[in-house]
Amino acid sequence: MDVAVRYETDLNIKATELRLGLPGTYSSEAQMVPATKCKKRVLADIVDERRSKSNSMEDDDEEAKPATKAQIVGWPPIRSYRKNSFQARKMDVEGAGIFVKVSMDGAPYLRKIDLKAYKGYGELLKALGDMFKCFTIGELSEKGYSGSDMFISSCRRMRVMKGSEARGLGSGL
Amino acid sequence: MLAVDPEPRSNRIRQMASAFPEEVLEHVFSFVTSDKDRNAVSLVCKGWYRIERFCRRRIFVGNCYAVSPAIVTRRFPELRAVELKGKPHFADFNLVPYDWGGGVWPWISAMAEAYPQLEELRLKRMVVTDESLELLSRAFGNFRVLVMVSCEGFSTSGLAAVAANCRNLRVLDLQENYVEDQSGYWLSHFPESCTSLEVLNLACLEGEVNSSVLERLVARCPNLRTLRLNQAVPLEKLANILRRAPQLVDLGTGAFAADPRQELYSKLANVFEGSKSLKSLSGFWSVVPSYLPAIYSVCAGLTSLNLSYATIQSVELVNLISQCHNLQRLLVLDYIEDSGLDAVAASCKDLQELRVFPSDPYGVEQLVSLTERGLVAVSAGCTKLHSVLYFCRQMTNAALLAVAANRPNLIRFRLCIIEPRTPDYLTQQSLDVGFGAIVKSCQDLRRLSVSGLLTDLVFEYIGAHAKKLEMLSVAFAGESDLGLHHLLSGCKSLRKLEIRDCPFGNKALLANAAKFETMRSLWMSSCAVSFGACKLLAQKMPRLNVEVIDEVGRPDSLPESSVEKLYVYRTVAGPRSDMPDFVCTL
Numbered sequence: 001m002d003v004a005v006r007y008e009t010d011l012n013i014k015a016t017e018l019r020l021g022l023p024g025t026y027s028s029e030a031q032m033v034p035a036t037k038c039k040k041r042v043l044a045d046i047v048d049e050r051r052s053k054s055n056s057m058e059d060d061d062e063e064a065k066p067a068t069k070a071q072i073v074g075w076p077p078i079r080s081y082r083k084n085s086f087q088a089r090k091m092d093v094e095g096a097g098i099f100v101k102v103s104m105d106g107a108p109y110l111r112k113i114d115l116k117a118y119k120g121y122g123e124l125l126k127a128l129g130d131m132f133k134c135f136t137i138g139e140l141s142e143k144g145y146s147g148s149d150m151f152i153s154s155c156r157r158m159r160v161m162k163g164s165e166a167r168g169l170g171s172g173l
Numbered sequence: 174m175l176a177v178d179p180e181p182r183s184n185r186i187r188q189m190a191s192a193f194p195e196e197v198l199e200h201v202f203s204f205v206t207s208d209k210d211r212n213a214v215s216l217v218c219k220g221w222y223r224i225e226r227f228c229r230r231r232i233f234v235g236n237c238y239a240v241s242p243a244i245v246t247r248r249f250p251e252l253r254a255v256e257l258k259g260k261p262h263f264a265d266f267n268l269v270p271y272d273w274g275g276g277v278w279p280w281i282s283a284m285a286e287a288y289p290q291l292e293e294l295r296l297k298r299m300v301v302t303d304e305s306l307e308l309l310s311r312a313f314g315n316f317r318v319l320v321m322v323s324c325e326g327f328s329t330s331g332l333a334a335v336a337a338n339c340r341n342l343r344v345l346d347l348q349e350n351y352v353e354d355q356s357g358y359w360l361s362h363f364p365e366s367c368t369s370l371e372v373l374n375l376a377c378l379e380g381e382v383n384s385s386v387l388e389r390l391v392a393r394c395p396n397l398r399t400l401r402l403n404q405a406v407p408l409e410k411l412a413n414i415l416r417r418a419p420q421l422v423d424l425g426t427g428a429f430a431a432d433p434r435q436e437l438y439s440k441l442a443n444v445f446e447g448s449k450s451l452k453s454l455s456g457f458w459s460v461v462p463s464y465l466p467a468i469y470s471v472c473a474g475l476t477s478l479n480l481s482y483a484t485i486q487s488v489e490l491v492n493l494i495s496q497c498h499n500l501q502r503l504l505v506l507d508y509i510e511d512s513g514l515d516a517v518a519a520s521c522k523d524l525q526e527l528r529v530f531p532s533d534p535y536g537v538e539q540l541v542s543l544t545e546r547g548l549v550a551v552s553a554g555c556t557k558l559h560s561v562l563y564f565c566r567q568m569t570n571a572a573l574l575a576v577a578a579n580r581p582n583l584i585r586f587r588l589c590i591i592e593p594r595t596p597d598y599l600t601q602q603s604l605d606v607g608f609g610a611i612v613k614s615c616q617d618l619r620r621l622s623v624s625g626l627l628t629d630l631v632f633e634y635i636g637a638h639a640k641k642l643e644m645l646s647v648a649f650a651g652e653s654d655l656g657l658h659h660l661l662s663g664c665k666s667l668r669k670l671e672i673r674d675c676p677f678g679n680k681a682l683l684a685n686a687a688k689f690e691t692m693r694s695l696w697m698s699s700c701a702v703s704f705g706a707c708k709l710l711a712q713k714m715p716r717l718n719v720e721v722i723d724e725v726g727r728p729d730s731l732p733e734s735s736v737e738k739l740y741v742y743r744t745v746a747g748p749r750s751d752m753p754d755f756v757c758t759l
Contacts, residue, residue, distance in 0.1 A: 073266075077265070077646075077648070080265070081323075
């Protein structure tokens with residue numbers, strides 16, 4: 001019967017099933033919003049989700065992507081109004097520049113920088129220094145830097161390494 | 174509602190009460206303004222009830238379905254100001270289906286007949302159609318104040334009707350509504366004779382508004398104190414508009430971006446220097462940092478600053494905020510980072526309210542260095558801080574203990590750790606102890622949102638200690654019915670409880686059925702509540718509406734089947750008549 005089948009697949013059935021397990025192991029699965037249930041703004045959420053996923057795929061095409069998480073409906077609790085307008089603007093901002101991820105050995109977080117915002121390598125170094133200012137950045141080797149355009153067009157990701165590791169690397173970041 | 178008391182003392186009171194002529198009592202009552210006090214006055218005796226209802230001018234209805242328009246208009250025939258709230262709070266996060274309800278039409282049509290003198294209408298989370306706005310604009314000749322927050326269902330045509338017909342309009346305040354944009358020329362419907370505007374907030378409109386029409390409107394309203402533009406107003410136009418209103422107290426800019434041009438910068442800096450009364454700034458979509466120094470001259474006078482749409486880095490944010498020594502309210506994105514919050518703690522000693530929003534809420538990696546440290550820093554440095562909304566990706570019990578110790582004066586504490594069920598990252602333990610410290614220390618806490626890994630224990634703490642807590646939001650927390658039971662059997666002042674994705678179920682619900690008559694509402698979604706239990710609750714408590722919302726299909730009548738969404742609220746109006754077919758009141 002149609003109704004019974006729907007209940008079988010309805011995640012809520014888990015709430016009433018008997019299980020062996022430690023208390024506190026209740027798990028709620030992420031709910032994807034099916035397209036058929038979409039109303040105006042919910043549809044916009046899905047479109048934004050797809051757009052942001054495709055953006056992140058562009059950044060990550062040279063390394064293994066982190067497992068894409070299913071988005072939980074209504075989480076985190078940000079008003080749709082704020083989320084929609086922010087995502088649109090984020091894409092405007094990112095469209096204008098060339099964003100690459102920068103990781104630094106020993107730092108717990110990644111940063112994103114816009115390569116277009118800096119007029120030269122010197123400015124870029126200074127910006128990196130400011131960004132990671134709680135860590136001391138020693139002299140960064142300028143070897144291999146052969147012109148800003150080529151650098152910007154080919155750079156996908158940057159890693160700030162410890163000096164000892166960088167020895168012998170020759171001409172590339 | 175009358176107080177019947179056989180004690181002789183009350184006879185004396187009644188004699189005293191009726192010793193004054195009605196006019197005197199009315200005059201005395203006119204000084205009693207708060208709703209709670211007014212309600213108390215009306216309970217003293219039959220005479221006072223009668224007098225009070227004729228002279229009540231303002232009413233606040235926190236749940237539009239708790240009472241019907243007919244009941245309100247019958248009891249209070251002389252209202253001038255009405256405030257209504259519709260959908261439950263979780264509607265903000267798309268948890269309430271689009272057609273659930275909250276339509277304002279029945280209220281406006283009832284009031285059109287009963288209150289031709291209506292002056293003010295404030296609506297939150299309601300569905301407002303163009304027809305409703307058109308009726309409003311024609312029915313109330315002295316209409317002055319329209320505030321709509323998080324509403325939807327109307328377009329710029331409805332706004333055009335309000336602009337055209339409300340001759341004495343003082344306030345048109347549109348906050349975060351979804352407005353269908355049909356024409357930017359609706360603003361032209363304000364006649365040349367309209368000079369009474371005091372508040373004009375258009376920030377939520379997406380479409381373009383004619384700048385010269387706007388400028389002329391602003392110029393002819395000398396009492397305009399709040400003007401919030403929308404994103405579509407370019408920076409080039411801001412100076413001209415602002416120059417027409419040097420008396421402004423509250424400004425929302427449009428986009429704050431343009432190619433760097435010296436003459437535009439100077440023009441802006443100049444006009445801001447002339448805005449000596451500015452206390453509040455907002456807007457700042459698309460900020461180009463090199464234009465920010467143009468507003469430095471007003472920083473010292475600012476008490477409220479909303480940079481929560483400004484996607485600029487911490488350094489630029491700090492350059493601006495550290496000049497705002499009188500800031501009381503700050504809204505900002507997590508780009509500010511811990512280092513920026515250190516600067517806030519050092520510069521903004523009068524800060525009362527802080528909201529930090531996530532710049533990348535759906536990202537998996539942490540891209541900005543905003544952690545529990547920033548929160549602790551502000552709690553330590555800002556001694557007047559009483560309201561916090563903080564989105565972050567990591568937390569510790571130690572940090573929460575520090576916040577609790579630093580800020581026992583907290584009234585609102587909403588913490589959202591973005592990944593559900595995140596433990597204390599240092600100890601891997603739950604955050605029960607941390608939140609427990611908050612409720613034990615902050616005796617005046619009225620609003621709390623919890624997150625992270627939490628067991629039933631945190632609810633025991635909250636139930637026992639959060640005596641003044643009125644609103645609680647819970648998500649992905651708890652282990653069993655005991656958690657919910659702790660909340661419902663404690664929390665003396667609880668009015669609104671909203672829960673999602675928690676293993677709370679029938680036992681706690683039914684054991685505490687009477688509690689729901691002391692509360693405005695309960696929302697539970699993706700929990701463990703069965704249809705049968707909801708039916709039982711509805712039978713036990715006839716003065717509650719127990720609404721079961723199930724979008725998968727019609728709410729099923731099998732007793733064991735689990736309910737997708739449950740909304741329980743007290744009401745004197747009985748089951749509502751405007752439910753869509755995926756909602757049923759049991």
